[in-house]
Amino acid sequence: MVITFPNMGNVALAVRTLCQGLQIPYVMPEENNKLTLRIGAEHSPEEICLPFKFMLGNFIQSIEKGADTVLLTGSCGPCRFGEYCELAMKILRKLGYENIDFIIADLSSEVGVEEFKRRIGKISAASPLSKLEQLKALHAAYKVVELCDKIDASAYYLAGFELNRGECKRILHEYKKKAVQCESPSELIKLLNYYKDKIDSVKISKNKDPIKISIIGEIFTVIDPFSNLYIEEKLMDYGVSSKRTLTPSWWVKNLLMKPLRLNSPDIKKASKPYLPYSVGGHGKECIGEAVLAKAHGMDGAIQILPLGCMPEVVAKSVIPTIQAEKDFPIMTLIVDEITGEAGYITRTEAFIDMLKSRKSPSQSAFGKASGS
Numbered sequence: 602m603v604i605t606f607p608n609m610g611n612v613a614l615a616v617r618t619l620c621q622g623l624q625i626p627y628v629m630p631e632e633n634n635k636l637t638l639r640i641g642a643e644h645s646p647e648e649i650c651l652p653f654k655f656m657l658g659n660f661i662q663s664i665e666k667g668a669d670t671v672l673l674t675g676s677c678g679p680c681r682f683g684e685y686c687e688l689a690m691k692i693l694r695k696l697g698y699e700n701i702d703f704i705i706a707d708l709s710s711e712v713g714v715e716e717f718k719r720r721i722g723k724i725s726a727a728s729p730l731s732k733l734e735q736l737k738a739l740h741a742a743y744k745v746v747e748l749c750d751k752i753d754a755s756a757y758y759l760a761g762f763e764l765n766r767g768e769c770k771r772i773l774h775e776y777k778k779k780a781v782q783c784e785s786p787s788e789l790i791k792l793l794n795y796y797k798d799k800i801d802s803v804k805i806s807k808n809k810d811p812i813k814i815s816i817i818g819e820i821f822t823v824i825d826p827f828s829n830l831y832i833e834e835k836l837m838d839y840g841v842s843s844k845r846t847l848t849p850s851w852w853v854k855n856l857l858m859k860p861l862r863l864n865s866p867d868i869k870k871a872s873k874p875y876l877p878y879s880v881g882g883h884g885k886e887c888i889g890e891a892v893l894a895k896a897h898g899m900d901g902a903i904q905i906l907p908l909g910c911m912p913e914v915v916a917k918s919v920i921p922t923i924q925a926e927k928d929f930p931i932m933t934l935i936v937d938e939i940t941g942e943a944g945y946i947t948r949t950e951a952f953i954d955m956l957k958s959r960k961s962p963s964q965s966a967f968g969k970a971s972g973s
């Protein structure tokens with residue numbers, strides 16, 4: 602068994618750590634790039650959403666490097682994610698990749714706990730380690746994703762307060778570059794702990810009052826920087842602080858608490874008056890996060906979604922009500938394989954300028970030009 606998996610932000614680093622810890626051969630998927638997307642888009646149905654195209658591109662590239670097993674999370678939910686696995690299998694078979702095994706980690710009630718255990722058991726059986734050692738490997742993988750998410754969150758938020766412009770971004774790039782070079786879980790955890798301390802001791806000015814933006818929307822596109830055109834890093838360049846709730850470690854906690862109905866109670870409560878029903882994906886979370894962003898003192902929110910994403914289109918239709926009732930600006934950015942970066946940047950800059958003018962009219966370009 603040679604495992605591969607999709608590249609989705611910090612998830613790939615965590616799954617690689619798990620494979621290293623379990624001593625199972627793996628192929629690390631390429632960091633998402635133009636070629637990955639071109640390969641995926643070329644073989645995907647035109648109307649399928651962007652995350653599928655990236656994933657298919659990842660799988661083909663990794664299979665070409667020797668992978669024979671794809672590990673993927675699944676869902677029987679109402680959006681296209683429920684079709685991802687079957688569709689990917691069919692396309693790969695059609696392309697001549699006949700003997701590729703898919704392990705779908707899906708804990709939904711339709712699949713059931715026993716079937717879930719059987720599927721995960723395939724990975725466990727491929728490891729030469731004892732059950733206890735395997736549990737330790739799983740814990741290390743979670744630790745990795747949790748540390749990565751914490752470092753990222755600190756970097757994105759502190760960028761608005763940093764005294765030395767660009768320091769948070771430099772630390773962010775430095776740790777990501779070194780993390781992929783680590784050869785063992787313990788080496789990686791040591792490195793991440795070092796960078797966690799480093800980012801938390803960045804010199805900041807508490808007198809600064811930067812623009813603060815929440816990043817909300819479809820989980821793949823908010824987590825994967827290439828597909829959202831590095832929105833969080835662009836905000837860092839503008840001296841804007843940003844926050845994002847949907848992270849891989851949030852996803853794990855949410856999944857584990859779901860059977861007990863204790864997952865994200867604050868988000869569920871905040872979304873209830875606007876979207877009381879699940880619409881698949883993270884549409885409900887998007888609405889809850891928008892409401893909470895205002896309550897937590899953010900100046901605005903940016904919703905990111907892939908073109909044609911069903912749950913986020915529903916969320917998008919609710920957003921104008923939240924904007925009006927809460928007096929809270931929210932901009933929507935839709936991404937697909939032909940998204941033009943220039944228009945995306947112009948809209949982001951205009952949004953930030955509008956937020957500045959609301960916060961302090963004399964600071965904005967419009968405020969200066971109009972003399973107001």
Ligand code: SF4
Pocket residue numbers: 650651652680681682683819821881882883907909910911912913
């Ligand atoms: S949430 Fe949206 S982008 Fe993700 S699989 Fe569902 S429809 Fe596609």
